[in-house]
Amino acid sequence: MTGPILDIQSDAEALAAHAADWLIERAASKSGPFAVCLSGGSTPRRLYQLLAAAPRRARFPWERTHWFWGDERFVPHDDPASNYRMVREAMLSHVPVAADHIHPIRTEGMDAAAAAAGYEATLKTFYGTDKLDPGRPLFDVVLLGLGTNGHTASLFPGMRVLQERQRWTGVMTDREAGTRITLTYPALESSREVAFLVAGSDKRTVLEKVLAGDPAQPASAVRPQGTLRFLIDRAAAPADRL
Structure with missing residues (x-):
């Protein structure tokens, strides 16, 4: 694992555009199958929309890319809270991707x-x-978000799944967040690149804690085999990084 890379963009829209271009570059740098693990959330949603629209759509190798999910709420795929539904509506239903290259978490x-x-x-x-x-x-790229409580994927503070180092998936149940299926640290870390997408001033404090290695933040424990990258906007950036 190399040290984390901070890549700061002017705002959330610039961040999403930069992340889309970066993902295209990563896909182009590899021949053969390209495996991406997706995140939910508003910043990734905009990234997916930009990938599916001109001119980026024509530049991405849809025919050799496989799509996976880092976590999923335990709801039907047509539920408004479904991460699969969000990605399908934002990107997958608009691009030439084969059905057997889409690998959602089955919940029904x-x-x-x-x-x-x-x-x-x-x-x-x-x-x-x-x-x-x-x-x-396992993956070429893992995209992750960052919650204000320090969670990433559905690895929430205090949950037993944080201790799992053998299984690749687990279950998390929280009174407010509900029941979710999540990849565990071993699966998320088995990637050439792990990129956190972080936007908004409400994320600045928790991002500072994660970058400082605060063990109370589950996101701090992500230690990929490859490169760890934080794609962030200026609103989320710690003052000493601007």
Whole structure:
């Protein structure tokens, strides 16, 4: 793992555009299958919209990219809270991507534990083995958000899933956030690039804590095999980084 890279843009729109161009560059730099793990949230949504629109749509290698999710609320895919629905509406329904290259977390017809186990099986089938190899990352890019409570994906403070180092997926239930399926640290960290997308002044304090390595913030514990990058806007940037 290299040290974190901070990439600061003027505002949220500039951040989304920069992130879209960066993702295109990362995809172009690799031949063969390109695996992306997606995040929910408003900043990633704008990134997805920009990728699906001209001129970027024509520059992205849709035919060889596989799409996965870092977490999902345990709701049907047509629910307004579904991360899958958000990505589908913002991007996937507007681009030439094959159905078998889209790998959502299944949430219907089973309980949450079965949904987590099913997604772990999906990941292992794609990867080709049930043991992660440090020399062969599962993903090329993992996109992550950052909550004001320090969570990322659905790794919330104080949850048992934070201690999981063997399984690739887990279940998190919170009184306010509900039940969610999430990738665990080992799966999220098995990536050539991990990029946090952080926008807005309400994220400045928690971002400062994460950059300082505060162990109380789950996002602080993400230590990818490859590059750790923070794509942020000026509103979220700590004062000493401007």
